[in-house]
Amino acid sequence: MNPGTTLKAARRVSVFDLSQPGLGGSGITDPDFDGEHIPDELSEFATRKNTGLPELSEVDVVRHFTRLSQDTFGVDLGPYPLGSCTMKYNPKRNDAMADLPGFARVHPAQPKDSMPGLWTLFHNLQEHLAEITGMDAFTLQPAAGAHGELTGLLTIRRHFESKKQNRSVILIPDSAHGTNPASAAMSGYICKIIPTTKEGTLDVEAMRSMLDGDVAALMMTNPSTLGLFDPNIEEIAKTLHDNGSLLYYDGANLNALMGLVRPGDMGFDVIHINTHKTLSTPHGGGGPGAGPCGVKAFLEPYLPIPVVTRNDHGEIEAQFDRPLSIGRVKSYFGHVSILIKAYCYILSNGAEGLRMVSENAVLNANYMQSSLSDLLPPVFQQRCMHECLLSGGDLDVDPFDFVKRLIDFGVHPPTLVGAGCVHFSDEYDAAMLIEPTETESLAVLDDMIAQFRKVAREVAVARYMIETAPHTTDVAKIITDEPAFLSMLEADKPCDSKSS
């Protein structure tokens, strides 16, 4: 394959196709060392003849990846109403701050007192997060939402251990994100699933019936992944607490709440935040994010080390000697450059700004829901929070096909089961979860609504255009082989492949 390939073909080309053996190396040289001779002592180990790495010139690298970027859709190109993912605008000012050498060039093993600016930032951010969520203490270490869940669950575990209670069950609503049960399993818990009522809320009676001395906690997100605020939350909290159990808040949906309601005030004991959702840090094509974990005061001693806090002299420092801590959840101090961006976001908005963010997020979602209700009725007949769950069941076309056609009109498809990472029970399998976010203006919303309506009209006159969409992309529609996929899924493989 040829580096002189045209733009459109770039995606078909791998870096190996572009390799011209003998090129590459980008001028790695040092006048005082030859860069060839392996130190004698090492020669027994340094026997590698070749790595098989591709060899590209610098210009070929730049061109290839510039082309590939043009074949990638991001928020910077258009609206991305992917429910549960909060694809809001990622302010460029924040990126620039994280790149400052005084942050980006700090080695994590430097003397702890050589980075006071970092500790101040951590401390401020922790306090701001605590204020926003109504919690008492935060750790910034977790790498992402799921990792925050693990951290929170281990904290809960340690709490019960210290109380010499042996609780082994985590309750999880059926609509919970997949990471919740997965994290629970990784923390050694058994998951029990709570059904959702017809109104879209947690089935409190069902929960009550599952409560016993074995239940460590209930993990839920409020608003839920169905886009609904659970008005029974106080009752839920009280019931759990009466049972000696704790309440975990999956903060992926916090974008609906800032300045309006606080998880801490609802009765949650442990929470995580997805900075890459609510706090606008870029998703980066799938990561990195950050998943700060917040707790009520009684859980603070269990937070992972290091803990950034004020010492007895009032100085902010990173403390490693925390006898009750769960230990270390990852190397070093967390996703620092991501945390810097989240901090910048909070400072840029202030209290009024963050409330406006959440108000507008909710407003936008309800506007979408109202404007589309004749075509795509809400699954639950009520106002939503920052995302709306609309039913594609009345469409005379497969919703999976329907949303692909939106691509041709510049709109990223909303979340459907299997496309996006939410999980709904079978009843809602034709549903679409639409999360416009607050950074789409009314003009953009109206345009998106117009595109949805256009595709809906097309069902009658040219459904083949929908079924074969998208048409404006370089590749045509891609369908995962669903039958094979499902059969594979059902035949839960025995773990027998101990390999030799």
Next chain:
Amino acid sequence: MNPGTTLKAARRVSVFDLSQPGLGGSGITDPDFDGEHIPDELSEFATRKNTGLPELSEVDVVRHFTRLSQDTFGVDLGPYPLGSCTMKYNPKRNDAMADLPGFARVHPAQPKDSMPGLWTLFHNLQEHLAEITGMDAFTLQPAAGAHGELTGLLTIRRHFESKKQNRSVILIPDSAHGTNPASAAMSGYICKIIPTTKEGTLDVEAMRSMLDGDVAALMMTNPSTLGLFDPNIEEIAKTLHDNGSLLYYDGANLNALMGLVRPGDMGFDVIHINTHKTLSTPHGGGGPGAGPCGVKAFLEPYLPIPVVTRNDHGEIEAQFDRPLSIGRVKSYFGHVSILIKAYCYILSNGAEGLRMVSENAVLNANYMQSSLSDLLPPVFQQRCMHECLLSGGDLDVDPFDFVKRLIDFGVHPPTLVGAGCVHFSDEYDAAMLIEPTETESLAVLDDMIAQFRKVAREVAVARYMIETAPHTTDVAKIITDEPAFLSMLEADKPCDSKSS
């Protein structure tokens, strides 16, 4: 028009179409000043009610310009063999260096001794340019090639003034770039045009016949814009010098010569360099570039102020008190960030690297010429330097149409008269000037050659595809209205429009 517009439509949308009055402002605020009240003293002047500026949200700005960038072809996307423009790869490492706050945040009115690093850089760069070109002294001030020409010509003027000679004529070959005669006119000179011989060289006899006491200088580039090295250069220089005239070198084609031959050694007295060509600084969509101007020692006193040089104590400083100087050609010290990139380029390559650059530039051009000679015979039957002038006269299709078809295959068209900024006499009006540059690999060249050949084959089987090309772009072919254009050109308008 709607911000939610799709990608392809972006080019049809202006920032005004995206304006939503009341948005914008990007958070301009200060807690201690209201930002609204006009100071009383100013109120008589600050009467502006509105500016009519568009009002966009930050996300709309980012999306609009990201989309527009995707509708713009640059070297970062593919080969760009636009003759005379030296569209080589622009190393990213250089851009990063120019952005260092210690350069980018320096105010030009700072105390002169507050920027020693800058002066050192200037001094080093001047010395390196002098070494590369064989000149004695350089000024880095000129803003671009044309501006370097103006600077050089004024230096020449000042030289003759100081010798009390009144020379009013500049000789210019007919193939010279348009900036040469234009700069000569701006310096108050009369241009006389020297024809090109059948062999593509300067007609020395014609030149000789034009020489008299009125001729200040000959401006030429060697290799010429026909891609040919003029082997008579020493004779030309001697003839001119014998006449008391000087020789000016238009350095736009220096990419052919580094480490191989030096203009200073050929006998040139004054030269300019286009950093945005030879020294790889990005063209930026048309600029900024930089046009350092170099002279032989006897012209050094006339260089524009400030002059960066060593003072009597050996310190490098910017000198303003230079009684013989032509004066100031622009504000401050030149295009500093561009000059930094040029400096980085020289340091990254070193002597061996720069020679390799020129060797490969020449090799690539000759390879293109050889490989295409059956289809597009060279206008002059000889080896070329860093660009080749090929005749499209044998093609059974208009060369203007021919090159547009290359776009569909990922290749930027070469230079033709009117498309690109060279000037050929009528005899060569079907010629294409192809400058591959040294940063295109053999694989890319072979691909380009294949595309040229493909289009040539297409002439017989589907010439309409050529005549209506390009087909892969969002807009179709655009033709300037040539008759109207030419008639306008001929009717040299009298300067009568003194307006009221």
Next chain:
Amino acid sequence: MASLPGYNVLREQDRSHMLEKIGVDSIDQLIDFIPANLRLQQPLDLPVAMSEWQLKSHLTELASQNESADSHVCFLGGGVYDHHIPAVVDTIASRGEFLTAYTPYQPEISQGLLRVLSDFQLVVGRLFDVPVVNCSVYDGATALAESAWMAISASGENRLIVSDTIWPEHLEVLHLYMANRDVEIEMISHDESAGTCDLASLESALQQPAAAVIAQSPNCFGILEDVKTLVQKAHQKDCLAVIGCYPTSLGIIEAPGTHGADIVYAEGQSLGLPLAAGGPYMGMIGTREALIDFLPGRLVGETKDIKGEPALALIKQEREQHVRRHKATSHICSNQALMALRTLVYLSLMGESGLRRVATLSAQKAHYLCAELEKVAGISKSYQGAFFNEFCIDVPVNASKLIEKLRQQGFHAGIECSSHDNSQDRLLIAVTETKSLDTLNHFIQVFTQSLKKLS
């Protein structure tokens, strides 16, 4: 080859293959038409090629030797201002497609860039309140010179009436550009008290025919000129009015175009361009429809593709050097397109309300600082005219010593004005929106102390 940076792309085997194809044995033979005695016999005397990290450490070292608006609080102006540049401007301007494109000679693959340049023309047109704007010239100084030449060409007259309150550097360049073109420049003086153009001096200059009256507002003392009157007086005598302006100020100050200026020019640095030790900046020129044929530089306009769909392309190239050669309106070829992009992005982000706020905050802070400094014993405002964000003060000590003293305490306090007015003890101080109240108060305090120590 190992020492060559990764952007040299021909391997030895490629070179051999190519030489063979061309039919020569060696590079030497390939260029054997170059007289042997001219061929360089030894390698160039240059430093050894640097790896990227060596380059970085060398340049970082050089950069660290310079003071800057990061190391010192910058109250320097003089036509170049430390306004804030939103990060979005850098993000967009560093996109490779824009950065590595050439002048859009092939409009079909340059619609994005053409849209940028076209919108730049439109947006700046609104800011100046003129219908026509070009795609940029080198800088404010050459914009002045090119504007002057436009007036000469358009009017047929060869005399210019020029205010002496234009930036001195700009005037120097004007003189240089006009020196050999049979142009007479008559300078008009200023009122020492108000700091503005002396109208009597103007009136007397206008007794003779002239191509244009040229002035700048705010002027080189920071003082706003009565542009309306200047334009009227010029027009009364059939002269063109050429007005230089400070684009940021136009967020609140009436536009020169509104006052009837025929040609409006400016240094565009304040609209999103880094200080960069003096450049690249950008010269902007706007004018009336009737003068379009005299404009220097590129122009982008609407055209149609062969399907009749609207498209953008370079227009009116018949003015330019590559077509009209020695009769072109200017020699300019490479211009400041990337700076035009930055400016467009900047103005799009600011918009109506943002630019107004930047201008208002800058003015508020400057007036606050000036008022507070005036309270300090021995300091007085040099001129009585209204200023925007930059003002002159007279100080009772040696100005350069004061500047040096303040520099040691982290301030680039201002520009010494001696070159303007032969006054040793005058400072030109500029304030932008980025200076906080704390910073201003701290400056006032340090200023006062330094003054005491020096006197």
Next chain:
Amino acid sequence: MASLPGYNVLREQDRSHMLEKIGVDSIDQLIDFIPANLRLQQPLDLPVAMSEWQLKSHLTELASQNESADSHVCFLGGGVYDHHIPAVVDTIASRGEFLTAYTPYQPEISQGLLRVLSDFQLVVGRLFDVPVVNCSVYDGATALAESAWMAISASGENRLIVSDTIWPEHLEVLHLYMANRDVEIEMISHDESAGTCDLASLESALQQPAAAVIAQSPNCFGILEDVKTLVQKAHQKDCLAVIGCYPTSLGIIEAPGTHGADIVYAEGQSLGLPLAAGGPYMGMIGTREALIDFLPGRLVGETKDIKGEPALALIKQEREQHVRRHKATSHICSNQALMALRTLVYLSLMGESGLRRVATLSAQKAHYLCAELEKVAGISKSYQGAFFNEFCIDVPVNASKLIEKLRQQGFHAGIECSSHDNSQDRLLIAVTETKSLDTLNHFIQVFTQSLKKLS
């Protein structure tokens, strides 16, 4: 509204219009289903919203308080290395399309990103010499933990044999991840003289059935382990071999996959990721085909579009949490995709010869420094095993005092090793290609002097 940053996009009139469309009067009514007593009654207690320039000055101030590899020469390693990052990596990784995309759930508009991730898998596969690599996990420490769990799941055994020469932080995370999952961890000790895994200790641990033997090379003393033997011994007892590596070293050191390792994991920081005070970095995991169903995280693979043309998409999602929920191979959802992009660009730039040179230069310089330091009286190498670019030395003074002394002279000299080995007077020093001979010599000189002063 004036105080809100430009990324809030609804005007008051928009909000009214929308509320009306929804059929409510106010935001309060819109969310009236939230119990009133839960609604916040007062604004959040946060700092006043900052303009961009205020933000910049605040963050610049915080950043300036930190020492860094720019302010000090960095000889720190410990799994994180100050290798050079070519500017191209930043240029590409900052492109908005990549930066602001989500996980490519919609493959039709994500072919560019999918190609990146797919090529990342292929390129890292070659580096490790294994056929299968995932799209990344959080960091090296979690890569170890996830690898361990893979071995447990695949083998059905719940016992791990783990070398104590793995980075201590990684071990801590391993313990945390396994703590509640019914896994037994048996640590094997190291040879105090060679600084490598004690084979007797390994042999004895292997007497009991186990899921895997886990080791790291170069290890936490910088010493290279005999990976081949470790793998052989594990395989002899039907154990999986899980090997941690330092990717840069693989430019010259034989790949773990070549020695037959079943699972290879690494911290990817050295391949183009900024130091960034500890993250985000990237965990990489590679394995054999047979173990693919046990891999955590995303996998990209070839598929076809409905026209039968090749295309890329996420594959084997049945392993993942969004499909398999509590039975998933891992909980990971967001991963380190942007870091994978950086690494791919880095490795594409380096290529075969570049990575070899980076590795060789790092080794050459480290061996030079070590040899020179050994010549200094009182200093001795702590271990006799071969090292790559990082080594331990014993010093005759208090190590932390020495570190402090060198820090004052502009060096981050090394990591105090007490935590590894209970030795107070041991330093772990890492050298990368970016340290020039001058710098090394200067360091040696300052080191020697400081030692003298302290002893």
